[in-house]
């Protein structure tokens with residue numbers, strides 16, 4: 784009898800790309816809406832959220848283009864031009 788026990792470190796489906804704001808997930812913060820960086824795919828929260836991590840990501844990295852990560856929204860925003868693109 785050599786029956787292996789299944790691995791216990793199975794984690795949730797990593798292919799569901801929008802679990803939430805990456806920083807808020809780490810800090811336990813809450814977000815209102817999600818924004819996704821078009822340069823690197825970073826997911827952050829919007830300016831209505833406490834963390835404003837999407838904007839912070841722009842300040843940290845210079846990645847100026849982001850899009851809404853909300854279902855049914857497809858607009859894109861440029862932090863440099865401060866306009867929809």
Ligand SMILES: [Zn+2]
Pocket residue numbers: 804805806807812813814827828832834835836837
């Ligand atoms: Zn956040």
Ligand SMILES: [Zn+2]
Pocket residue numbers: 820821822823824825840844846
């Ligand atoms: Zn980025």
